[in-house]
Amino acid sequence: MPDAPADIRYVAKNMRLDLRLIAEMIPQGAKLLDIGCGDGALIEHLAREKQVDARGIEIDMAEVTKAVSSGLAVIHGDADHDLAFYPDGGFDFVVLSRTLQAVEKPREVLRQMLRIGRHAIVSFPNFGHWQLRWRLLTRGRMPDTDTWNRPWYETPNIHPCTILDFLALCEMEGYRVEKWLAVDERGLKAPWRRSVRLANLFGEQALFQLRRAE
Numbered sequence: 001m002p003d004a005p006a007d008i009r010y011v012a013k014n015m016r017l018d019l020r021l022i023a024e025m026i027p028q029g030a031k032l033l034d035i036g037c038g039d040g041a042l043i044e045h046l047a048r049e050k051q052v053d054a055r056g057i058e059i060d061m062a063e064v065t066k067a068v069s070s071g072l073a074v075i076h077g078d079a080d081h082d083l084a085f086y087p088d089g090g091f092d093f094v095v096l097s098r099t100l101q102a103v104e105k106p107r108e109v110l111r112q113m114l115r116i117g118r119h120a121i122v123s124f125p126n127f128g129h130w131q132l133r134w135r136l137l138t139r140g141r142m143p144d145t146d147t148w149n150r151p152w153y154e155t156p157n158i159h160p161c162t163i164l165d166f167l168a169l170c171e172m173e174g175y176r177v178e179k180w181l182a183v184d185e186r187g188l189k190a191p192w193r194r195s196v197r198l199a200n201l202f203g204e205q206a207l208f209q210l211r212r213a214e
Contacts, residue, residue: 015041018097018123021181021207025121026052030092033057033117035079035109036099040067043074057082080104083112091117098205100124101159107169114175114212123207126182128162128200163200170210179209 015023019042026032028050034043037056040063046052056074058064067074079096080103094117100106101124113120135143144151161169163182170177182203199206 015045016097017183018205018207019045021183022095022097022121022123023049025179025209026050026093028052031090032093032095033086033091034095034097035083035113036096036102037067037074038063040070040072040074042095042097043067044070044072047072079109083109083116086112086116088115089118093117093119093121095121097121097123098125101127101161103159106159106161107173110169110173110175110210114210118211119178120175120210121208122166122210123205124161124166125205126163126200126203127160128164129204130201163196163203163206166206166208167196170208174213175210176213177208178211179207181207183207 023042023045026046029052030050031053032043032046032055034040034054034056037043037058038060040056040058043052043054043056044067046054054073056067056072057077057079058067058074059076059078061076064074064076079099094113096109096113100109100122103109110120110122113122132143135141142151167177180199182199182205184202184204
């Protein structure tokens with residue numbers, strides 16, 4: 001597995017941290033699909049700053065309306081059911097940011113992402129973080145942090161996973177990890193950049209760039 005990239009910078013300060021990191025990973029002029037794009041902040045930034053042919057799909061109709069009213073190419077859709085209608089290899093990059101844990105079939109969604117895109121970029125909150133482990137151990141209740149910030153009865157997250165869980169799935173499915181990154185909410189990467197196990201313990205959220213093995 002490659003070391004986490006050291007050359008990712010932070011841009012677009014008004015965007016969520018993982019979206020800023022994703023933006024730095026997308027090359028100039030790429031063709032991109034953002035699944036669960038929300039109000040389209042990422043695709044708007046990429047279209048303006050990198051001339052990316054950026055499109056989005058979002059399940060929340062209010063967010064779709066907001067994005068479309070801003071002139072963005074966003075449609076209403078569901079990652080679990082609508083990706084099958086996209087053609088093979090239609091995009092250079094397919095992005096799924098903080099949504100993997102909320103879909104019904106994350107394994108199938110990843111398969112579809114790497115069918116329709118050459119690269120898949122996935123970010124998710126890490127359920128293996130030490131604070132979550134400690135709070136579950138000491139309190140015996142579902143933990144909450146700045147990243148996992150909703151009570152269990154309101155959270156959309158139905159498939160929480162750890163960094164090690166995600167890596168095991170990638171290995172099982174035969175996906176190549178091209179880049180990876182684990183950060184806290186402030187964007188600090190050290191000291192776990194070169195250690196998956198430390199990343200799993202101290203990283204509040206994870207970011208992976210994948211492709212199918214040749």
